[in-house]
Amino acid sequence: MPPAPLVCLLVVAWESHTGAKPIFVVKAVNAIRTLIVQNLVISRESPHDSAPVTLTARTPAAAKGVYTMKPSLRPDGPPARIPSGLPPPGNFQVNASILDILGSGRCGSVLEVDISSITDADGPNLGLICPPELCLPKLVLKVADAARLEDLGNEASMYDEMEALQGVAIPRCYGWFEGTVQPSQRLITDDPEAPVPAHRSRRVSALLLEKMGGMLPVGERLPDRHVRLNHFPADGHSYQLGIEQQDMRYANILYAPNNPRFPGKICPYHGRVHPYRAIDFDRARKTDWTLKQHYYEHVGTLGRLLETMEMNMILEPWEY
Ligand SMILES: *[C@@H]1O[C@H](CO)[C@@H](O)[C@H](O)[C@H]1NC(C)=O
Numbered sequence: 564m565p566p567a568p569l570v571c572l573l574v575v576a577w578e579s580h581t582g583a584k585p586i587f588v589v590k591a592v593n594a595i596r597t598l599i600v601q602n603l604v605i606s607r608e609s610p611h612d613s614a615p616v617t618l619t620a621r622t623p624a625a626a627k628g629v630y631t632m633k634p635s636l637r638p639d640g641p642p643a644r645i646p647s648g649l650p651p652p653g654n655f656q657v658n659a660s661i662l663d664i665l666g667s668g669r670c671g672s673v674l675e676v677d678i679s680s681i682t683d684a685d686g687p688n689l690g691l692i693c694p695p696e697l698c699l700p701k702l703v704l705k706v707a708d709a710a711r712l713e714d715l716g717n718e719a720s721m722y723d724e725m726e727a728l729q730g731v732a733i734p735r736c737y738g739w740f741e742g743t744v745q746p747s748q749r750l751i752t753d754d755p756e757a758p759v760p761a762h763r764s765r766r767v768s769a770l771l772l773e774k775m776g777g778m779l780p781v782g783e784r785l786p787d788r789h790v791r792l793n794h795f796p797a798d799g800h801s802y803q804l805g806i807e808q809q810d811m812r813y814a815n816i817l818y819a820p821n822n823p824r825f826p827g828k829i830c831p832y833h834g835r836v837h838p839y840r841a842i843d844f845d846r847a848r849k850t851d852w853t854l855k856q857h858y859y860e861h862v863g864t865l866g867r868l869l870e871t872m873e874m875n876m877i878l879e880p881w882e883y
Pocket of ligand 1 (some may be wrong): 615682
């Protein structure tokens, strides 16, 4: 790989030569309109036959604020969304294929994806934007289980609401995409034994998210212990926006990815780059709590989690 300045020069030369969109336009998290995914949809009859599925970007519903009955509430109710800093949505098409199933949870599965091409549907001759790794970080696709489509829609709204925290305290979200598969087909993550509603196509719903780093160490002190609570998204960050994660547990706090092309952004609240990211907002909600109330609600959960992690145990929220 040539050194970064050379790559940039080549890209700029190539951009002006082809009339392609400048790279910063492609890098915006709302640049992708169409996602064509290979190896996600297979035939029920012969599971070795896979067909590409076309998913289209959807605009998430605005997060509805929830009014609660807690002791310390904001006088004006749940906070308003911070105005978006994004450019107008792009019209790029991304071709991707599934590499691996990384895990599955309450609402769906997380799949590792490889991006093979990015094309600009508005560009001259369907201008090919390349190479993809300059425009996009490593990505995962979070695909909803058939019975959890609404939860993923909620998560899409939460990522939208927390735009200012993407790349700061939560992953960058490159969009919420939907499509359909025929009754004769299923997703690789669907249970093959599950009964199929006759003649009903299955809605596919997925979030395209920045892939995170690894899990936190268990049995050792995190190096920045004295300030660590401030680094945890649940404490210092989503609080500012009123978001309650509702599922703060070991598996949902990860290291930030280590990609010099897509570094963590400086936190608007703490003035530094944080090493951790919170994930999994399918059950999150926007509340009317004050910062103090958020603190009361979560300091117990998070404090206990971190303490027991240092003692080489993982204490799940349902265990205390
Ligand atoms: C993207 O995938 C579609 C469907 O497989 C294919 O027709 C198209 O040529 C691909 N585009 C590129 C640029 O590879």
